[in-house]
Amino acid sequence: MQSNLPHLQSTFTTDCVIFGFHEGELKVLLIERNEYPFKGWWALPGFFVDHNETIDDAVKRILYEHTGLTGIYMEQLYTFGGLKRHPQGRIITVAYYALLRLDDLKSRPVPITDFARQAVWHPLNDLPELAFDHRHIIDKSMAKVRRKISYSPIAFELLPEKFTLTQLQQLYEAIWGRKLDKRNFRKKMLNYNILKELPEFQRGVSYRAARLYRLDKRKYARVFQNEMTFSRETNG
Amino acid sequence: MQSNLPHLQSTFTTDCVIFGFHEGELKVLLIERNEYPFKGWWALPGFFVDHNETIDDAVKRILYEHTGLTGIYMEQLYTFGGLKRHPQGRIITVAYYALLRLDDLKSRPVPITDFARQAVWHPLNDLPELAFDHRHIIDKSMAKVRRKISYSPIAFELLPEKFTLTQLQQLYEAIWGRKLDKRNFRKKMLNYNILKELPEFQRGVSYRAARLYRLDKRKYARVFQNEMTFSRETNG
DNA sequence: TGACCATAGTGTAATAAATACACACTATAT
């Protein structure tokens, strides 16, 4: 960019699509707005980016405020600058998505801010009508996650530290919206050699308890390049 | 995002990585700055985004000013908001990359603006030191193009309408920085069935003239989903 | 006009990866 020009001024914000996975379902954290415009509507958590913080820091702040957690996996998605996306004038928003372990959150109430009446996890398959262009932002996030899960191990961000292969498979199925073959899934996933088999099993289930695994972080980086793919499987 | 808050103001710009392909080499269009900071340094073409134009429109404007062309393939890359990226304070930039047919441009002089002494195509493998974080932006663009060329037919944006298979292969080789096997490349590319064989041949070469092809647009969309890949080839 | 140069153009076999597919096992609850 070039300088010495009139510094045109504009307002910009960040909005964050926070994904969680619980009981085989993908969920998104939405707030119910307590302000105009779109008062009473559901919307993505978001806020203005202060001029002395980075965009990443603004997003971390929002994530902390809504989850009480730090160190959440997050990635910038896209910057929306349509002239009509906000009824009060053009507001640019830098959208991020975040993936988090819903289990870490179980007993932690979602804090309420002045701007939101409540914050609630909504199943991705059953979203209410959303304020602004937020539905579009969620759709675009899902498209990115759906692609990215094929070549990087982001799925593990959504699972508890110890998980069963069935949980992992259900997560892939939820993200891709299609069934995978159990034998092929396990064969392939174990072949990547990024999972560490634990000497532990599920507890409290009324059927054969499944073995627990966790991600082997030493091998994580290697796989990031290897590009895991489950590309063409069609069978149930 | 939420409203009714003090509208924090900030300045933001767009920078554009314009890629071209010529004589087997990838090139980037850079301007020589005629303004402080970084006066005399090479930089990406860019400009402030006006508050009544979309970001896409700002980029189209920049592309037109520097190439005289419209309808160029472009895509948003990333938004950079580091506090120290500009010595005069935090300026957010939305980076785009664009792909264009250098041949369309052959006899067209690159226009000079007040802010730039000259605009020159630089080979990607031999870039000068760049102003701001522009080197980082170019690297990130290349990473995206390198990935995206595997699953979408963006390569054709860089070639003339009629091209030989060797040109197409050289382009993939330039983008991936490694040699591909000619027979495997042709077999695979022709199998996608997205190329239309023309009844024409190269002219003016002092060796056997190669057949010309062009992209078959009817089949283009289908391949966008099919995910062309040349993943593991290691042989020269 | 024939030899030469530079690049175009072609096929097959070996290996690796993806896919389709079905049944026995086990922990728990009743």
Place this chain on the structure above:
DNA sequence: ATATAGTGTGTATTTATTACACTATGGTCA
């Protein structure tokens, strides 16, 4: 003891990837 519900495993088939070397052609130049 038995019903239930989900765990855990192996193989054959198909498809994709890789490795590899020679002939064909158009143009140039002696």
